Amino acid sequence: MLFGNSHASIKQHNLQPELSISELHSFLKNNHTKSNYWPAIMKCLALALLLCAQLSLLHGACLKFMQESDATECVDPRDGTRHPIGSWWRNSECQDCDCNGCCDAEFIKPTSYEEGCIMEFDKKNCEYKVFKKEDPTYSCKIYEAVGK
Structure with a gap:
């Protein structure tokens, strides 16, 4: 007791x-x-x-959705893209999805990088980019990062 x-x-x-x-x-x-x-x-x-x-x-937020039982493909409710039953994909909101739902993806986030550089999240490629503030074409060295 x-x-x-x-x-x-x-x-x-x-x-x-x-x-x-x-x-x-x-x-x-x-x-x-x-x-x-x-x-x-x-x-x-x-x-x-x-x-x-x-x-x-714990894993980030998830959105579960139901597909029709006779469906021949999955439809992502965020962007309307169609995918084969049993597949998984990363949608336009950088979420990892399958036919049952989508969850926020986990990314490697730089925590230490070259001085004079900035970090931004590239939503097109679903990743963090570190570059010179004056020259976005120059990729900076990353010393430390967290995430999966």
Whole structure:
């Protein structure tokens, strides 16, 4: 049991086993230094924080769509392009798609590159480009990047 002998501790403080939020708050506020509840609550809060931090590792947004059961090809709802059943493609919004839906693609994003250069996302090729600010035809060296 997470909180030890909770009913005995609650009875000792003349509280009912079913606590309201205000009763629980008052109980914890007045007894946090004497209570064996506090370490367990802190563990739960730490776990909740850890789980929230993991959300950033999940795949980006996805859009699921249904194809007609007798369809002979898939139609991308973003740009209307047609594709063979069972295939996958990258659409005009740089999303990875199959016949069931599209998800935001993951890209390698430069984080460190030559001084005097800028980074822009090229939507036509679905990739980041790093080039000289004064001369967009000059590709800069990339030292570090993140992503898949």
